[in-house]
Amino acid sequence: xxxxxxxxxxxxxxxxxxxxxxxxxxxxxxxxxxxxxxxxxxxxxxxxxxxxxxxxxxxxxxxxxxxxxxxxxxxxxxxxxxxxxxxxxxxxxxxxxxxxxxxxxxxxxxxxxxxxxxxxxxxxxxxxxxxxxxxxxxxxxxxxxxxxxxxxxxxxxxxxxxxxxxxxxxxxxxxxxxxxxxxxxxxxxxxxxxxxxxxxxxxxxxxxxxxxxxxxxxxxxxxxxxxxxxxxxxxxxxxxxxxxxxxxxxxxxxxxxxxxxxxxxxxxxxxxxxxxxxxxxxxxxxxxxxxxxxxxxxxxxxxxxxxxxxxxxxxxxxxxxxxxxxxxxxxxxxxxxxxxxxxxxxxxxxxxxxxxxxxxxxxxxxxxxxxxxxxxxxxxxxxxxxxxxxxxxxxxxxxxxxxxxxxxxxxxxxxxxxxxxxxxxxxxxxxxxx
Ligand SMILES: [Zn+2]
Numbered sequence: 001x002x003x004x005x006x007x008x009x010x011x012x013x014x015x016x017x018x019x020x021x022x023x024x025x026x027x028x029x030x031x032x033x034x035x036x037x038x039x040x041x042x043x044x045x046x047x048x049x050x051x052x053x054x055x056x057x058x059x060x061x062x063x064x065x066x067x068x069x070x071x072x073x074x075x076x077x078x079x080x081x082x083x084x085x086x087x088x089x090x091x092x093x094x095x096x097x098x099x100x101x102x103x104x105x106x107x108x109x110x111x112x113x114x115x116x117x118x119x120x121x122x123x124x125x126x127x128x129x130x131x132x133x134x135x136x137x138x139x140x141x142x143x144x145x146x147x148x149x150x151x152x153x154x155x156x157x158x159x160x161x162x163x164x165x166x167x168x169x170x171x172x173x174x175x176x177x178x179x180x181x182x183x184x185x186x187x188x189x190x191x192x193x194x195x196x197x198x199x200x201x202x203x204x205x206x207x208x209x210x211x212x213x214x215x216x217x218x219x220x221x222x223x224x225x226x227x228x229x230x231x232x233x234x235x236x237x238x239x240x241x242x243x244x245x246x247x248x249x250x251x252x253x254x255x256x257x258x259x260x261x262x263x264x265x266x267x268x269x270x271x272x273x274x275x276x277x278x279x280x281x282x283x284x285x286x287x288x289x290x291x292x293x294x295x296x297x298x299x300x301x302x303x304x305x306x307x308x309x310x311x312x313x314x315x316x317x318x319x320x321x322x323x324x325x326x327x328x329x330x331x332x333x334x335x336x337x338x339x340x341x342x343x344x345x346x347x348x349x350x351x352x353x354x355x356x357x358x359x360x361x362x363x364x365x366x367x368x369x370x371x372x373x374x375x376x377x378x379x380x381x382x383x384x385x386x387x388x389x390x391x392x393x394x395x396x397x398x399x400x401x402x403x404x405x406x407x408x409x410x411x412x413x414x415x416x417x418x419x420x421x422x423x424x425x426x427x428x429x430x431x432x433x434x
């Protein structure tokens with residue numbers, strides 16, 4: 001099954017359950033200054049989960065392109081990516097647990113044919129202020145899931161609110177328990193460095209979360225959680241991860257949403273993905289350039305602030321990895337990688353070639369001019385000067401320091417950054433007064 005087929009299968013399934021397929025939100029939300037990027041399917045729907053009616057009704061579904069910058073450092077392993085798609089379905093005060101859990105179980109076992117013995121369930125175990133999610137447990141049991149496939153977790157793992165655990169939720173905040181399905185990769189062996197016993201939330205990579213049904217059923221009132229009159233369902237499932245489960249291969253870069261990109265990088269660099277020492281760099285280039293294409297298609301251009309800075313950081317980090325792999329930096333190589341990305345998404349997202357190739361090539365040309373100079377100066381000038389005069393994102397300098405085994409002091413950079421800001425502010429004020 002391809003990513004495109006999986007996306008369509010999911011949307012059709014929920015359409016058959018009377019859901020309206022809604023267009024995904026842009027990656028950069030216009031009216032939300034609180035965040036740089038859309039990072040879940042639920043985020044643009046918050047006003048409706050809080051009670052505002054939605055023009056398309058009470059049952060909604062879509063596949064939402066998402067970007068999570070906080071995961072950037074973790075990209076390089078088999079499952080973390082900055083860009084991903086999240087399959088979502090929502091009930092705005094309509095159906096609840098007894099519909100959602102059997103539906104999603106039907107979808108993964110009947111539509112995707114994932115073997116039941118490889119699926120594990122998590123349920124909220126409750127804490128002092130809020131009771132265990134017995135309702136979900138009862139439903140899972142009625143679906144004949146055996147006790148050894150059901151795991152209970154607390155507020156850290158199986159509770160959702162925008163602000164964290166029940167005790168952290170401010171007055172008026174909504175939240176509730178969630179219930180996930182994990183897929184077990186049998187051939188992955190548990191690594192004892194993550195704990196004595198393996199379990200679905202273990203970080204060793206044996207289990208992968210593929211679905212999460214959030215039940216928004218409480219509101220904080222007078223310091224206590226009270227049941228909401230309008231109970232909502234917010235479902236999210238990672239498209240790439242679900243595909244990895246269907247392939248029974250824990251490497252999301254082996255799915256058709258990534259593999260043609262990694263093959264192109266292999267061709268360009270002459271370095272094999274199967275060789276472990278190349279793998280992380282190839283994954284970083286593939287993920288970062290894909291994310292860059294989606295950002296550019298949303299109107300973002302490289303710059304020194306906000307979304308533009310993240311785009312610059314992604315392109316420059318990918319460039320550095322390319323230089324390490326291949327020995328030189330050629331904008332044409334990236335045009336081939338972009339070609340492979342367009343090919344994957346042309347039917348679903350990229351109707352035309354857009355300006356991806358141009359924007360990325362320009363940024364790489366700009367960066368390669370200063371990269372060699374900067375590399376020579378790495379140990380001679382401060383990280384702030386590298387940032388200010390050579391356009392080295394601070395995170396990149398940090399990474400280069402790490403590679404060279406040098407000690408990196410971020411607070412020193414911040415001090416210089418602040419004093420520079422104060423200086424330019426003083427200068428611009430002076431100009432105005434004059
Ligand atoms: Zn484990």
